[in-house]
Amino acid sequence: MGHKTxxxxxxxSTHPxxxxxxxxxxxxxxxxxxxxIERAWGPYGMKSWSINTFPAPCPLTGExxxxxxxxxxxxxxxxxxKVALEKGGEETKKDVERFSNVFPVIWVGDGGASGRVGGLEGEGIPQA
Known part of the structure; x- marks a missing residue:
């Protein structure tokens, strides 16, 4: 499996x-x-995406x-x-105000190993 970013x-959770x-x-x-996002970034190398949501309050900490x-x-x-942002970022950036009152924070990292209980899947994201 190839390297992923x-x-x-x-x-x-609150506007800064x-x-x-x-x-x-x-x-x-x-x-x-x-x-x-798929239309704008897919042609420039986006392979997949996933979304996580976190409840407030957190069921573990109450915070x-x-x-x-x-x-x-x-x-x-x-x-x-970088190319995806350059070529398709303007439209996607403007769209944020349609669904959120807070602009996101963006981190760039390496997609590392992932696993399932009982065995390592290898590099990247788990296969469904």
Missing amino acids: AIVVAYP STKEPLKFDMSYYLSGHMPM TPPYLVQTTCFFGSVEDF
């Missing part, structure tokens, strides 16, 4: 300056924004987590992601 797009709680339209995010929605997009390389 993980682009983590995380939506903070106004401290207003995150408002997030998951229905539009799934039906409108993510298809737009509000720092991020409530986190999407990971996997690319073949950091260079592929």
Whole structure:
């Protein structure tokens, strides 16, 4: 399996300056924004994506987590992601205000090993 670059797009639980709680339209995010991301970034090397949501309060700690929605997009390389942002980022950036009142924080990292109980899957993301 080839090397993957993980682009983590995380939506903070509160706006960094106004401290207003995150408002997030998951229905539009799934039906409108993510298809737009696929169209805009897919031709430039985006391989897959996954979304995690975190409840507030956290069922383990009772506290509000720092991020409530986190999407990971996997690319073949950091260079592929840079090209995707350059070629398809303007439209996708403008669309954020349609579903969120808080702009996301973005991290770039390596997609490492993953596993399933009972065995290591190897590099990348688990296969469904």
